[in-house]
Amino acid sequence: MQGMRFPGRYVQGPGALARLGREVAPFGRRAACVVDRGVFDRLAPTLSAAADGAFERFDLVRHGGECTLDEIGALAEAARAAGAEVMVGVGGGKALDTAKAAARRLGIACVVAPTIAASDAPCSALSVIYRADGTVERDEFLPRNPDLVLVDTAVIAAAPSRFLAAGIGDALATWYEAEACRRSGALNMFQVRGLPLAYQIARSCRDAIFAFGEEALAENDRHEAGPALERVVEANILLSGIGFESGGVAAAHAIHHGLSELDDVHHCLHGEKVAIGVLAQLRLEGAPEAEFEEVRDFCRRVRLPTRLADLGIADAGGEVLTIIARRACRPGEIVHNEPFPVTEAMVVEALSALI
Numbered sequence: 001m002q003g004m005r006f007p008g009r010y011v012q013g014p015g016a017l018a019r020l021g022r023e024v025a026p027f028g029r030r031a032a033c034v035v036d037r038g039v040f041d042r043l044a045p046t047l048s049a050a051a052d053g054a055f056e057r058f059d060l061v062r063h064g065g066e067c068t069l070d071e072i073g074a075l076a077e078a079a080r081a082a083g084a085e086v087m088v089g090v091g092g093g094k095a096l097d098t099a100k101a102a103a104r105r106l107g108i109a110c111v112v113a114p115t116i117a118a119s120d121a122p123c124s125a126l127s128v129i130y131r132a133d134g135t136v137e138r139d140e141f142l143p144r145n146p147d148l149v150l151v152d153t154a155v156i157a158a159a160p161s162r163f164l165a166a167g168i169g170d171a172l173a174t175w176y177e178a179e180a181c182r183r184s185g186a187l188n189m190f191q192v193r194g195l196p197l198a199y200q201i202a203r204s205c206r207d208a209i210f211a212f213g214e215e216a217l218a219e220n221d222r223h224e225a226g227p228a229l230e231r232v233v234e235a236n237i238l239l240s241g242i243g244f245e246s247g248g249v250a251a252a253h254a255i256h257h258g259l260s261e262l263d264d265v266h267h268c269l270h271g272e273k274v275a276i277g278v279l280a281q282l283r284l285e286g287a288p289e290a291e292f293e294e295v296r297d298f299c300r301r302v303r304l305p306t307r308l309a310d311l312g313i314a315d316a317g318g319e320v321l322t323i324i325a326r327r328a329c330r331p332g333e334i335v336h337n338e339p340f341p342v343t344e345a346m347v348v349e350a351l352s353a354l355i
């Protein structure tokens, strides 16, 4: 069996948030809009103005900061009390994941508007649920992708460039992991094999970040939603989102999970750890030296880490590498989507080349 899944609609451009009324109103007359607390004060006036006249009721809710079961429950309750027919999430990953999970509990439409392009999570049918202490509780797989993804590139260009660079790291993994799954016949995120289109989308994701990554970061430094930034935002959010979900994931993200076991790396963004995962995956796969160097040099050009020390892992001795490898190689873990058997010793060896 083969398949793909997509967000219902995707709209991207500078000033996209100003279209919120016209884009969201077809989903319902009453909307609840949860906004990341980091951007609430800055974006609330824009959102209210954009919603003006388009809804019977439009409630702005300040997000609490974590995507916990309590936060999801409270948002769902507030939206239910307001009779909301559509849930809107605005912000970074945790605010969007809270909106997605709350919309699912109510069985209403879901719109997400990412304010950074730091990962490929916005388009996906997945919420990562955290505990109050910031550790991961579980992944919640949703029956539907967001009905609409509204991406305001002027807002993304106003955010620090480090977020865009991290998103490039996450997008870099997409093709290498999908390709591993294609070769092994491994199943994708919803347990079928990807259609050929999934691998083509993953390939165009890689091509776009290689061609436009550096220039997009320069535009982001100038807080300019230029043509290169538009291409990279499309790659980081849409192409990578479809590519990972429909193509499948493999060693790079498994090694990310391993790295996340270490206290040293908690200040790092998801995509920064994933970039190290990609380089380790290439070593694990025995990629030709020229290919490894091409990817490593690209990472340097787009400000991504290329060595464990760059992530802040001060002492990458055998013990530390074993902790990473053990987590990465758990039974049933995605590292086993690679087209050959992977052992802890092989992961330790691949990571040793990145000290």
Ligand SMILES: [Zn+2]
Pocket: 119, 120, 170, 253, 270, 274
């Ligand atoms: Zn990722």
